[in-house]
Amino acid sequence: MYLAYSDGQFAGGTAALRRSFAVVPSRPAFALAVDLGAGVGSVMWWRGLFTCLILIAASLALSPLTRAVAHQNPGTAAAAAVPIPTATITPVVNRDAMTVAATSVINESLIAALVRSGAGINEAGGVARLLAPYGDMARLEIGTHLTLSLGGRPSPYAPRRLEAVSVTGPGIDARVERVGATFAIHSKRAPTTAPLHLTGRAGDGIFVSASAAGIPPETIQTYLRAINGRIDFGALDPDARYSIVVERARAADGTVKFGRLLYAGLDSQDQSARMIQWTVGGHDGWYDADAVSQARAAGLAMPVAGRLTSGFGMRFHPILGYSRMHQGLDLAAPFGAPIRAAASGTVSFAGWHGGHGNFVQLVHGGGTGTGYGHMSRIAVSPGERVVQGQVIGFVGSTGLSTGPHLHFEAYRGGIAVDPRSMSFSVAPLLDGAQLAAFRARLTQIIRG
Incomplete structure (x- = not known):
């Protein structure tokens, strides 16, 4: 910019700057881009608007043509459009038979296991009702094996036809086959049941020793609770021998299921227990063979060693x-x-x-x-x-x-x-026929 007095003569110095002055902007060079938001109606504004319209028209004129091109059938002179059909998936009617083997990994029902393996729910329900008298079909034991013979699909959306099913596991071993429109038990083998007799050294740790022999933890806990009232574990001889008798069922495939604890025994130098479950005076509990038969008299036993x-x-x-x-x-x-x-x-x-x-x-x-x-x-x-x-x-x-x-x-x-x-006679818990029945049951369990 230039500084000038009003008379047009240039001057310098601080005093001169303090006087009036005029600002004369320099003229910008010619530019195509014009701010249409400023100077509306001026010559420059009209020139910028005209330039903008020219550019829009040019872009429309030079844009490529986009038209739908009809599909032409190859080899035909006529340019006829060919419609593309919608694709559909049609189920295949498979009439080939197949065999499916499955194992129950959760305590599911037989119906759920059969449906999961490919059988229809109606046929699965019929098989479950047929086998209900032979086991708990609402809660199969883990490890129960199923072998299904399935026919083909009678229609595209129908499940396969169930021809036969074998159920093998703890407590059940049966085969069911189709007879016309229904099912019948073709064969049934009852699992072998024989109590398991286990003895071990208490000094090795009863829980560890019995667990290593395959006894379930809950059975061992029942054993320990049963003898807890008769044995002082703190004074137990390490060479003491424990005895456990527990129900056991073995299926044809070798699967084993344990049942109730039948006998809890322990023999040491100065302590012993031979316990079975019995009902005395209307109360169920574990009772020792000696305690139910011995009558103690003339005074109370000291309740604690002190x-x-x-x-x-x-x-x-x-x-x-x-x-x-x-x-x-x-x-x-x-x-x-x-x-x-x-x-x-x-x-x-x-x-x-x-x-x-x-x-x-x-x-x-x-x-x-x-x-x-x-x-x-x-x-x-x-x-x-x-x-x-x-x-x-x-x-x-x-x-x-x-x-x-x-x-x-x-x-x-x-x-x-x-x-x-205090001095009074204590009668035995059991006598006569009740004591005879107790002893007979104890002998039966021990001898197996």
């Missing part, structure tokens, strides 16, 4: 800080030591009982009873029938207690008495 620290009578309570009646015996013993029933009876209470902490009360008949307090853990439930010497809990220090010990009470006619004065 030393007497406090007797029956008035005493100064170490926690409450005053004297009051001590209605039992305090027997000091290691924490977790097993507590055994002083006599056979029924559990009338098992749970938390104020200052007694975890407490178990037994009734023995004839108005007599016993109580066991401060347990760390209770091993019985209300209404359960127990035998003398059975573990009913473990030594602890719950409730108002200064350390691990057992508070042992005895009652006569509902009144607490000194347990050392």
